[in-house]
Amino acid sequence: MSENNDVLEFLKKHNAIVYGHFIYTSGKHGKVYINKDALYIKPKVISELCLEMSKIVQNINFDVVCAPTIGGVILSQWIAYHSSNLKNCEILSIFSEEVDGKRVLKRGYDKVIENKKVIVVDDVLTTGSSIKKVIDAVRSCNGIVQGSLSLVNRGNVTADDIGSPFLKSLLNINFESFEPEVCPLCKNNIPINRDLGKGKKMQNL
Ligand SMILES: [Zn+2]
Structure with missing residues (x-):
């Protein structure tokens, strides 16, 4: 693929x-x-897609995967799982939740990513505003954003648009x-x- x-x-x-x-x-x-909801009901399909996404960042140094609720949580789990296997180390998976229009890291996740290298993940990018809020949330907790990854980029969103060192997508389509x-x-x-x-x-x- x-x-x-x-x-x-x-x-x-x-x-x-x-x-x-x-x-x-x-x-x-x-x-x-x-x-995307047609995919989320099939764990084997999601796992396969996330394995491909994990391969994209295989040579990037990171400790944690972070995604927005709700669907992103599933991606974050599978990408951290496959990345742990590919890199032969423990990669953690966390998620950010929406509070008053902003993305925040609750549940002690703010401490988990302090000074940690983070890959930010989302499913479908249209304007990139959603993933950008997650990037901002990670940085506000002193996480180091290494790059961003999406399943589909359907809006020509660029790394510059979201303030990320890089943005890679499994599918780029217009x-x-x-x-x-x-x-x-x-x-x-x-x-x-x-x-x-x-x-x-x-x-x-
Ligand atoms: Zn119409």
Whole structure:
């Protein structure tokens, strides 16, 4: 699964790439949706993806993996697990929670990462704002951010955007998106998917 295309095919095979008419978190419309929840119910699939992600950072020096709740916790666990095996040492896994719009490290995790080298992980990057909050939280507890890793980067997010020494993603992909007023799918009266994306919260549309 070293090539972008291999990862894309793997995600399609496990129903994580869905085609239709969707409303994204940004409010824009588009034809493709990444259904990460279809992956999280399959531990063997997640493990396989996280092994590939772990290989990307195999030669980076780090002690701890940190991710945001909720899905990121699963990634953080599996990446720390595989990295421990690959590097033949103990890599820890922690997560950051959201409090008043900010990411914080609770449960004593702030002490765990003090002066430790950290890889920050997230599942799907669109603007990068979520992973950036985790990076800020790690630094505010004196953790040393070595780099960042995501499953999918679908928004051309760069390391500079999130203030990370590097950003690597298993899959880099771009989906066309449209303002609702000019959406060709709306023009063609293609029904909005109500099960996935923001469409499910907009039942009155
Ligand atoms: Zn539309």
